[in-house]
Amino acid sequence: MPGFEFFGDEERKEVNDVLETGILMRYGFDGPRKGIWKSKELEAAICSRFGSEYAQLTSSGTAALTTAMAALGIGAGDEVIMPAFTFVASFEAVLSMGAIPVLVDIDESLTLAPAAVKAAITPKTKCVMPVHMCGSMADLDALKEICTEHKLILLEDACQSIGGTYKGKALGTIGDAGTFSFDFVKTITCGEGGVVMTNNKDVYIKSDAFTDHGHDHLGVDRGADLHPFLGYNFRISELHAAVGLAQIKKLDTFLSLQKRNNQILRSYIEQVPGASFRVVPDPAGDSFSFLSWFLPSQAQTEKAIEALKAAGILGGNFYWYANNWHYIRKWDHLKTAKSLYALSEAQQNALTSLQNNAFAKSDAVMSRCISTAISLTWTEEQVHEKGAQFLSVLKAALS
Numbered sequence: 114m115p116g117f118e119f120f121g122d123e124e125r126k127e128v129n130d131v132l133e134t135g136i137l138m139r140y141g142f143d144g145p146r147k148g149i150w151k152s153k154e155l156e157a158a159i160c161s162r163f164g165s166e167y168a169q170l171t172s173s174g175t176a177a178l179t180t181a182m183a184a185l186g187i188g189a190g191d192e193v194i195m196p197a198f199t200f201v202a203s204f205e206a207v208l209s210m211g212a213i214p215v216l217v218d219i220d221e222s223l224t225l226a227p228a229a230v231k232a233a234i235t236p237k238t239k240c241v242m243p244v245h246m247c248g249s250m251a252d253l254d255a256l257k258e259i260c261t262e263h264k265l266i267l268l269e270d271a272c273q274s275i276g277g278t279y280k281g282k283a284l285g286t287i288g289d290a291g292t293f294s295f296d297f298v299k300t301i302t303c304g305e306g307g308v309v310m311t312n313n314k315d316v317y318i319k320s321d322a323f324t325d326h327g328h329d330h331l332g333v334d335r336g337a338d339l340h341p342f343l344g345y346n347f348r349i350s351e352l353h354a355a356v357g358l359a360q361i362k363k364l365d366t367f368l369s370l371q372k373r374n375n376q377i378l379r380s381y382i383e384q385v386p387g388a389s390f391r392v393v394p395d396p397a398g399d400s401f402s403f404l405s406w407f408l409p410s411q412a413q414t415e416k417a418i419e420a421l422k423a424a425g426i427l428g429g430n431f432y433w434y435a436n437n438w439h440y441i442r443k444w445d446h447l448k449t450a451k452s453l454y455a456l457s458e459a460q461q462n463a464l465t466s467l468q469n470n471a472f473a474k475s476d477a478v479m480s481r482c483i484s485t486a487i488s489l490t491w492t493e494e495q496v497h498e499k500g501a502q503f504l505s506v507l508k509a510a511l512s
């Protein structure tokens with residue numbers, strides 16, 4: 114899955130271009146930078162590779178989500194419907210805008226259940242934020258239809274599904290805006306970084322200014338810029354963008370290795386009695402960064418996890434149900450609204466009410482799910498070995 118596995122001379126070369134001039138900032142210093150604009154180059158590469166009209170790099174994926182929400186006008190009191198299975202960054206961004214995260218059930222796609230989204234809509238709902246978890250996508254046609262009917266914004270958190278597609282379009286380019294993360298464990302890494310993608314010029318212009326203290330970037334130099342609205346510093350540095358530029362050129366290699374290794378491993382898991390696989394709304398669009406599979410019951414899944422641990426091959430296999438980072442079950446800080454700064458009353462009420470919320474449908478899915486991260490470095494032979502080992506351990510444990 115992670116691009117850091119293929120860090121090499123290409124990344125070093127791009128970073129060295131920046132080190133030669135010493136201009137580490139993405140804006141200004143036109144003379145001394147000698148034509149080196151890594152951030153601009155990476156934005157252009159993102160637009161052309163993913164078919165997005167516009168791209169605005171940011172300092173992280175969390176910053177990208179925050180920026181996208183600001184540019185889409187999501188703020189105080191607005192409700193954002195999002196899944197109960199995601200990374201904490203998704204609700205962090207919502208809360209930082211003064212908005213209210215409304216967590217709802219997922220289904221066997223491991224992403225938003227369209228019926229749960231419909232049931233959660235109130236007059237305060239402003240946005241639906243599917244999170245394309247573990248390399249694959251939500252049912253975007255169904256979600257788009259709901260958004261159109263109720264005049265809601267569709268914001269895709271595609272941080273975990275770089276290179277995935279839905280009906281031929283890149284994930285992250287289908288909603289009103291979409292985001293990628295380029296943190297260290299994502300499919301493409303910058304070390305730290307992220308991007309907002311959109312086909313809406315207004316959303317792009319706002320994102321561009323918001324990430325740089327509201328600068329309109331229209332002046333003859335930074336000092337001459339006006340500030341049409343408030344912003345923050347969510348800028349990426351040239352050093353980080355340089356790494357990403359080398360990585361995006363390797364993306365097709367990453368994706369083909371992921372697909373090969375994923376499919377070989379799947380051919381073994383298929384033989385595990387009772388095993389089934391995650392529902393993928395458009396199977397051709399899977400980025401194959403994870404193989405997510407189910408056993409028939411929670412008891413069997415726990416037994417399988419124990420057996421994999423005992424055999425020393427648990428690494429890279431995630432049982433999200435018991436994981437501190439990705440599933441609502443363990444988000445006590447969220448459910449008790451433990452914030453360093455004052456949250457609004459509406460935010461506090463929404464968060465503490467999560468304690469009384471049963472996510473029975475999500476539990477029924479997540480308690481039976483194991484996600485296996487697909488490494489880029491496995492040789493074909495090694496994946497076959499791994500698969501065979503998996504199969505024998507699991508068959509023994511589950512018989």
Ligand SMILES: *Cc1c(COP(=O)(O)O)cnc(C)c1O
Pocket residue numbers: 173174175176199200202203244270272273294295296306307
């Ligand atoms: C990684 C991730 C993010 C945030 O990215 P950072 O770059 O680490 O801030 C957001 N959403 C999801 C689903 C992620 O996996």
